[in-house]
Amino acid sequence: MDILLQQIINGLVLGSMYALIALGYTMVYGIIQLINFAHGEVLMVGALTSWSVVGLMQESMPGAPGWAILILATLIACLVAAVLNFVIEKVAYRPLRNSPRLAPLITAIGVSILLQAIAMMIWRPSYKSFPSLLPTEPYQIGGAFITPTQIMVLGVTAVSLAILMWLVNFTRMGRAMRATAENPRVAGLMGVRPDMVISATFIIGAVLAVIAGVMLAMNYGTVYHTMGFLPGLKAFTAAVFGGIGNLGGAVIGGLLLGLIESIGSGYIGDLTGGVLGSNYTDIFAFVVLIIILTLRPSGLLGERVADRA
Amino acid sequence: MQLKLSMLAGAALLVAGGVAQAQEQVVKIGHVAPLSGPQAHLGKDNQNGAQMAIDELNAQNITIGGKKIKWQLVPEDDAADPKQGTAVAQKLCDAKVAGVVGHLNSGTTIPASKIYDQCGIPMVTGAATNPELTKLGRKHVFRIIANDEALGAGLAKYAAETLKLKKVAVVDDRTAYGQGVAAVFKREAQKLGLQVVSDQFTTDKATDFMAILTAIKSKAPDGIMYGGMDAQAGPMLRQLDQLGMSNVKFFSGDGSCTNELPKLSANAKSLASVVCAEGGASLAKMPKGEDWLKRYNAKYPGQYKLYGPYVYDATMLLADAMKRANSVDPKVYMPVLEKSDFAGSTAKIVFDERHDLKDAPITLYNYPGNTKTPMN
Numbered sequence: 001m002d003i004l005l006q007q008i009i010n011g012l013v014l015g016s017m018y019a020l021i022a023l024g025y026t027m028v029y030g031i032i033q034l035i036n037f038a039h040g041e042v043l044m045v046g047a048l049t050s051w052s053v054v055g056l057m058q059e060s061m062p063g064a065p066g067w068a069i070l071i072l073a074t075l076i077a078c079l080v081a082a083v084l085n086f087v088i089e090k091v092a093y094r095p096l097r098n099s100p101r102l103a104p105l106i107t108a109i110g111v112s113i114l115l116q117a118i119a120m121m122i123w124r125p126s127y128k129s130f131p132s133l134l135p136t137e138p139y140q141i142g143g144a145f146i147t148p149t150q151i152m153v154l155g156v157t158a159v160s161l162a163i164l165m166w167l168v169n170f171t172r173m174g175r176a177m178r179a180t181a182e183n184p185r186v187a188g189l190m191g192v193r194p195d196m197v198i199s200a201t202f203i204i205g206a207v208l209a210v211i212a213g214v215m216l217a218m219n220y221g222t223v224y225h226t227m228g229f230l231p232g233l234k235a236f237t238a239a240v241f242g243g244i245g246n247l248g249g250a251v252i253g254g255l256l257l258g259l260i261e262s263i264g265s266g267y268i269g270d271l272t273g274g275v276l277g278s279n280y281t282d283i284f285a286f287v288v289l290i291i292i293l294t295l296r297p298s299g300l301l302g303e304r305v306a307d308r309a
Numbered sequence: 310m311q312l313k314l315s316m317l318a319g320a321a322l323l324v325a326g327g328v329a330q331a332q333e334q335v336v337k338i339g340h341v342a343p344l345s346g347p348q349a350h351l352g353k354d355n356q357n358g359a360q361m362a363i364d365e366l367n368a369q370n371i372t373i374g375g376k377k378i379k380w381q382l383v384p385e386d387d388a389a390d391p392k393q394g395t396a397v398a399q400k401l402c403d404a405k406v407a408g409v410v411g412h413l414n415s416g417t418t419i420p421a422s423k424i425y426d427q428c429g430i431p432m433v434t435g436a437a438t439n440p441e442l443t444k445l446g447r448k449h450v451f452r453i454i455a456n457d458e459a460l461g462a463g464l465a466k467y468a469a470e471t472l473k474l475k476k477v478a479v480v481d482d483r484t485a486y487g488q489g490v491a492a493v494f495k496r497e498a499q500k501l502g503l504q505v506v507s508d509q510f511t512t513d514k515a516t517d518f519m520a521i522l523t524a525i526k527s528k529a530p531d532g533i534m535y536g537g538m539d540a541q542a543g544p545m546l547r548q549l550d551q552l553g554m555s556n557v558k559f560f561s562g563d564g565s566c567t568n569e570l571p572k573l574s575a576n577a578k579s580l581a582s583v584v585c586a587e588g589g590a591s592l593a594k595m596p597k598g599e600d601w602l603k604r605y606n607a608k609y610p611g612q613y614k615l616y617g618p619y620v621y622d623a624t625m626l627l628a629d630a631m632k633r634a635n636s637v638d639p640k641v642y643m644p645v646l647e648k649s650d651f652a653g654s655t656a657k658i659v660f661d662e663r664h665d666l667k668d669a670p671i672t673l674y675n676y677p678g679n680t681k682t683p684m685n
Contacts, residue, residue: 003523003524003527006523006526007520007523010517010519010520010523011520013519014520117345124350125345125346125347125349125350126349126350126569127347127350127539127540127573129543129573130575132575138550138551138553140553147551220517220548221543221544221547221573221574221575222540222573224347224540226346226347227516229514230514230515230516262519262520262523264520265509266520266521266527269507270524274508277509277510278509278511278520278521279510279511
C-alpha cells in the first residue's frame with residue numbers, strides 16, 4: 001500500500017511539472033494555433049539563468065535564506081525568459097503569421113535548436129548541479145516519502161493554474177485574449193490589439209516555462225542545455241491528451257500522464273510477470289494516449305473554442 | 310650594409326624553410342567523441358587528451374620514412390548518436406586519416422568500427438567498454454581499456470564476497486554500454502548466489518527515476534547496480550535520498566565513476582553507499598598518471614573528467630606503431646600495431662588475440678567525504 005501511495009505521489013509530482021509546461025503550450029496554441037516547439041528551450045534558458053543567479057547570490061551573500069534566493073533567482077530568470085520569448089515571437093513567428101501553418105512550426109523547431117546551441121556555448125555542455133535551496137529531509141506520510149520541494153511543486157502548479165484561470169476568465173486582458181483566439185481580425189475591429197495580446201501571451205508562456213524549469217531543477221538537482229527537450233515533448237503530449245487549447249485540460253492531461261508513467265513503470269513488470277519491463281513505460285503512456293484520442297479526437301476536455309486562451 | 314646582410318640571411322632562411330616544408334608530411338589522426346549533447350563534457354576531455362598527445366608529438370620532431378611528420382588532429386562530433394557516429398566514420402575514411410582514436414560510447418563505436426574495418430583504418434578506443442566490440446572479429450579494432458565484463462564481474466564479486474549482500478536490483482539505461490555492464494553484473498551475481506529481485510530500465514536522457522526506484526524499494530534489495538552515465542546516476546542518488554533509501558548500496562561501472570558524481574548528486578547522503586568500478590588503475594596508480602595530469606591541467610585546467618589519459622595513450626600508441634613500422638600507411642603499420650608493447654601513461658599496452666588489452670586492471674572506488682577515492 002505504501003508503495004502504491006509512493007507511486008501516486010511520484011506520479012502527481014511528475015505530472016504537475018508536465019502540467020506547468022503544458023499550460024505554456026496550450027496558451028500559445030489557443031491564441032495563434034502554433035505549437036511552440038521552442039517552449040522547452042525557454043524552460044531550459046530559465047532554469048540555467050536561475051542556476052547562474054543562485055550561484056552568484058550564494059557567493060556574494062552567504063547565509064541568505066534559501067527561499068529568498070530561490071524567489072529572487074526565479075524572478076530574474078522570468079525577466080530574461082520573458083524578453084527572450086518576446087523577441088522570439090517578434091522575429092521568428094510574427095512575420096509568418098499569415099503563412100501556411102507549417103512555416104512557423106518549422107521556425108519553432110529551428111529556434112529550439114538555436115537556443116540549445118547558444119545555451120551550450122554560454123553555459124558549457126556539462127551537467128550542472130542545482131543546489132538544494134529548501135530542506136531536503138523528506139516527510140513521511142503512511143510509509144511514503146515526500147520532500148518539501150515536491151510539496152512546493154504541487155502547490156505552485158495549483159496556484160499557477162488558479163491565477164491563469166482568473167487572468168483568462170475575469171480580466172480585461174483575458175477577454176482580449178479570448179477574443180483574439182476566436183478571430184484576431186474581428187477582435188482588432190473591436191479595439192483589441194492582437195499583436196499586443198499575442199506578445200502578452202508569449203510573456204506569460206515564458207513565465208510559466210521558467211517556473212516549470214526551476215521546479216524541474218529543484219526536484220532533480222541538475223541543469224543542462226538539453227534539459228528542456230524531453231519534458232517539452234511529454235508536456236506537449238499532455239496538452240494534446242487533455243485537449244490542446246484548454247487550460248484545465250493541460251493540467252488534467254499532465255497529471256494523468258505523470259500518474260500513468262509512474263504507476264505504469266512501477267507495476268508493469270510485476271503485472272506481466274517480467275515480460276515487459278519499465279522500458280515499456282513510454283509505450284504504456286502512448287497506448288493510453290492513442291486510445292483516448294481515437295475515442296475523443298480533440299482530447300479529454302475537447303477544444304471548446306470559446307474557452308481557449 | 311648591415312641591413313643588406315641581414316636581409317640576405319633572412320632570404321636564405323626562407324629558402325631553407327621552404328626546403329624543410331617540402332620534406333614535411335602531414336599525418337592526420339581522426340578523433341571522435343560526443344562534443345554536443347548530454348555527454349559533451351566527457352567528449353571534450355577525450356578531445357583534450359588527443360590534442361595534448363598531438364602537440365607533444367609535434368614537439369618531438371619525429372621523422373618517419375625520411376620525412377618530418379607534422380601531426381594533425383581531425384576532431385569529429387558523433388553526439389553519442391550511432392547514426393551520426395557512422396556518418397562521421399565515413400567522413401574520416403574519405404579524408405584518408407592514418408588512424409582513428411575513439412569513439413567514446415560503445416553504442417556508436419560498434420557500428421562505426423565496421424566502417425573503419427572496411428576501409429582499412431586502424432581504430433583505437435580508450436573509452437568504449439562493451440565486450441561485443443572486440444568479439445566481432447574486426448581486424449582494425451583495438452581497445453586499451455578494460456571491458457565491461459571485467460567491470461561488471463568485479464562489482465558482482467565485491468557485492469557477494471566482501472559485502473555479503475543477498476538481494477540486488479539491476480537498472481540499466483538501455484544503451485549498449487549500460488546494458489552490457491548491467492547484464493554481466495547480473496550474470497556474475499547470480500553465479501555467486503546473489504538474488505536479482507528487480508530489473509528496471511531507464512534512458513540516457515531521463516532525470517526522473519522515482520517510479521522505478523519505488524518499484525525497487527518494494528522488493529527491499531541490499532544493493533542496486535546501475536549501468537549508465539554519471540548524469541543519470543547523480544539525480545538517481547538524490548532521489549534515493551528522497552525515498553529514504555540512502556543506505557542501499559549503489560554499484561556502477563566507469564560511466565558513473567567520475568569526479569563529477571558528488572556534484573551531480575548535490576552531495577546526496579546516498580553517495581556514501583556508492584561503490585563504482587573503473588577500467589585501468591586509478592590515476593594515482595597509473596605508471597605515469599600523476600605526471601600526465603600535471604601536464605593536462607597546465608593545458609586544460611579543470612577539464613579532466615575520465616578518459617583523457619586513455620585517449621592520450623591511444624594517440625601515442627598509433628604514433629608509436631607508425632614510428633616502429635617506419636610508415637604511416639595503415640597497411641604497413643597495422644601488423645606492427647598488433648604486436649605493440651607500449652609503456653603508456655595508463656598501463657603497459659599489449660594486445661590479446663581479440664585486440665583487447667592483456668591483463669587489463671580494474672579499480673573499485675568509493676566517495677568518502679564526497680571525493681572519489683580508490684579503495685585499497
